[in-house]
Amino acid sequence: MRILILGSGVIGTTSAYYLSKAGHEVTVVDRQPGAGLETSFANAGQVSPGYSAPWAGPGIPVKAIKWLLMHHRPLVLWPSLDPKLYLWLAKMLANCTEAAYRRNKARMVRLAEYSRDALDALRTETGIAYDERTLGTLQLFRTQKQLDHVHTDTEVLDAHGVAYELLDPAGCIRAEPALARVREKFVGGLRLPGDETGDAHLFTQRLAIICARQGVTFRYGATIEALRHEGGRVTGVALAGGEVLTADLYVAAMGSYTPALLAPLGIRLPVYPVKGYSLTLPIVDPEAAPRSTVMDETYKIAITRLGDRIRVGGTAELAGFNLDLREPRRQTLAFSVSDLFPAGGDVSKASFWAGLRPMTPDGTPIIGPTTLGNLYTNTGHGTLGWTMACGSGRVLADMIGGQAPDIDTADLSVARYADAA
Incomplete structure (x- = not known):
């Protein structure tokens, strides 16, 4: 055909x-x-079946208001007359129930787990190399409240047999040794050992x-x-x-x-375009850089090691098809990586990028x-x-x-x- x-x-x-x-x-x-x-071209670099979850979920409307008011905010909404945006938001809000979240996350994890296995088979078949690592993802919690609410995700992971580890600060440091330098910044984490990283481009x-x-x-x-x-x-x-x-x-x-x-x-x-940003910076001290991906839960930012570079990706900006590079978003990405890995990379030499992620209201x-x-x-x-x-x-x-x-x-x-x- x-x-x-x-x-x-x-x-x-x-x-x-x-x-x-x-x-x-x-x-x-x-x-x-x-x-x-x-x-x-320059996404966060995560192959994260265990971290696959819809943005729509219980409590998200309240969280969204808080995110919009943060200085380093993970969510940005620009005033718009586009009816498609508000229709999409309405559909997303309709998915912010416990039942919808479990249904949507279950099918996302199903596809993502299968996809990780397919990628592994493709890698074996072709020998393709793309700065890949198979060292998992660490979702890092800066507050006890974040840690206390992790059971919502782990219940779905349990249901689908997805391996995970709940870690205290010492466990987080064993997974990502460079975090020992900022021990006071976090209270624990959720590690997903089956996750991978790599340069999608x-x-x-x-x-x-x-x-x-x-x-x-x-x-x-x-x-x-x-x-x-x-x-x-x-x-x-x-x-x-x-x-x-x-x-x-x-x-x-x-x-x-x-x-x-x-x-x-x-x-x-x-499907609506949700703008995301990334920084890519050279590693200056390999021992002070992440080994794999660290997900900064507070700012919804992923910090990933790709070869001799660190990729920092995040932010959900609802601005239609606008691709302007906005300095406040750069500052948020730079803050997160500098706060957790202050000696790992050279932020002054980072390249700044934005792309449009095609989002459905159910994820x-x-x-x-x-x-x-x-x-x-x-x-x-x-x-x-x-x-x-x-x-x-x-x-x-x-x-x-x-x-x-x-x-x-x-x-x-x-x-x-x-x-x-």
């Missing part, structure tokens, strides 16, 4: 890998000059090379303007300049830009068929695109190939929103 994938981020590229491996003739189209140059670029060797065609520098359709099927992809590409089947994997592409076809995806990505017979989606992964990429690509290839995926995927497609309504 001839398949056209729209988007060459980590989601589109992993989809291409598994579809090509299944014997399909695959072409990937992207406006950028290479793979992984937008949201996949490097992975995507190198996987694209592997895909090309398998016969995948990449059309870079090609701006997609619209999908043509007739009789309940997509008939082509119109590019800027007038060219139209055709295939037997189409996969929309354009992150935050997917909803606008599919809306003229009558397909409504509740789960939208993977699977649509109301058009030959159109599938693989989008809406939010902050977990890197974590869920391989699993998402693999289950998508199974769906398209008519094979039963290794995990339950009945609640992953866009149809779940119609069912909920």
Whole structure:
């Protein structure tokens, strides 16, 4: 089957890998000059199945107000007249119940755990290297209140057999020795030993090379303007300049830009761009830097070691498709890494970046068929695109190939929103 994938981020590229491996003739189209140059470019670097959880949960509305009032705030909301934002927020608030949180987290963990295993298999198959480490994630609690409320997450982890460790300060230091220098800053932590780290951009670029060797065609520098359709099927992809590409089947994997592409076809995806920021700084003292990922729970910031660099990622900014680099967000990232790893890296030499994370109101990505017979989606992964990429690509290839995926995927497609309504 001839398949056209729209988007060459980590989601589109992993989809291409598994579809090509299944014997399909695959072409990937992207406006950028290479793979992984937008949201996949400089994310936090975590492959974190154990940390997979929806943002919508009990108590979040109250917490959100507190976050908005913090000096180093993890949540930023810019005034907007965009009705899509308020509709998305309303749907997210509807998921802020105990029952919804457990349902959403359960299916996110299911996909993320599967994806971590798929990444491990892909790494074995291909020998791909991307500054990867398999040393787990440490969620660091600065306050006793944070530690006291960790049971909500551990109950779901228990239900799905996800390994974890509740640690006192000494245990946190055993996991991340550099934290001994700031012992007074935290009261404990939750360690997820099955989590991994790695450079998503490097992975995507190198996987694209592997895909090309398998016969995948990449059309870079090609701006997609619209999908043509007739009789309940997509008939082509119109590019800027007038060219139209055709295939037997189409996969929309354009992150935050997917909803606008599919809306003229009558397909409504509740995906909204949530802007995230990162700093990447050189390590100056390896012994004073993190070994893996430390999640600063107070500021919702991940601090990850990637080779000879430290990646600091975080902030949820609701500002539409604005990609301005705002200095207060840089200051928050710099504060967190300097506070916990003051001698690890050189913040003065850090590069500053922002990307748009495609968020659904229930946290789960939208993977699977649509109301058009030959159109599938693989989008809406939010902050977990890197974590869920391989699993998402693999289950998508199974769906398209008519094979039963290794995990339950009945609640992953866009149809779940119609069912909920």
